[in-house]
Amino acid sequence: MIHLQEWGESDLIVEAFTRRWGRVKAVAKGAKRSRRRFMNKLEPFRHLRVLLDGEGKGLMRVDQADIIYPFFHISDELIKTLQGFYLLELVQMMTPLRDPNPEILDLLIGSLRAVEEGRMREEGFRAYEMRLLELVGYRPRLRECLRCGGGLQGKVWFLLERGGVVCRDCYRGEEKAVPVSASTCASLEGLLEVGWQKVSFPREVMSESRRLLSSFIEYQGGRGIRTLEVMKEMGIS
DSSP, X not given: OOEEEEEXXXXXXXXXXXXXXXXXXXXXXXXXXXXXXXXXXXXXXXXXXXXXXXXXXXXXXXXXEEEXXXXXXXXXXXXXXXXXXXXXXXXXXXXXXXXXXXXXXHHHHHHHHHHHTTOOOHHHXXXXXHHHXXXXXXXXXXXXXXXXXXXXXXXXXXXXXXXXXXXXXXXXXXXXXXXXXXXXXXXXXXXXXXXXXXXXXXXXXXXXXXXHHHHHHHHHHTSOOHHHHHHHHTTOO
């Protein structure tokens, strides 16, 4: 379950990422009054088995929901709660409605488990971002210069419009560009090759990779990442 919105006196609009349909929106009739069908089920982070009705383009209808895994302990600590909402928000931003992609659901569930268990390091969030971008078709091109095809050394620039890096010789002063080091590019590529559990980023790489990926996600998503803004305001990003 990704997001909830009140609708009328007794209904809820729920947004969820499903294995069959991808991200969907559905109405849960009487959810604010029903104690038997929906109590403590239609909440963010819940992994549910849901009976949905409606194959058209409009809102689907939630007829039944059963908990597979509740992720109760994400709400135990503020930092975990915000981290969890960050994962949900990126899926909401980067996936279209009704576009099935079971690998995204698996990525989200696995990452939420790492957050709940306190295992999610900064490198894990960067790996989540890289993998999500890959699954939606926007994997950053970080291996070589987009223009000359040469290897990367020293300072390079990530072009948000092109989704890849250019070297010092090929950089033309584009405004929508994020300066990064070649070592940061190599480190991000390594996340998907060996897994975040086996790497540890130096401070500079951590800072640059966070700025690069958040900028690219916001560019592709067409808006700022609200959870990240809240975390920055609270000094816990």
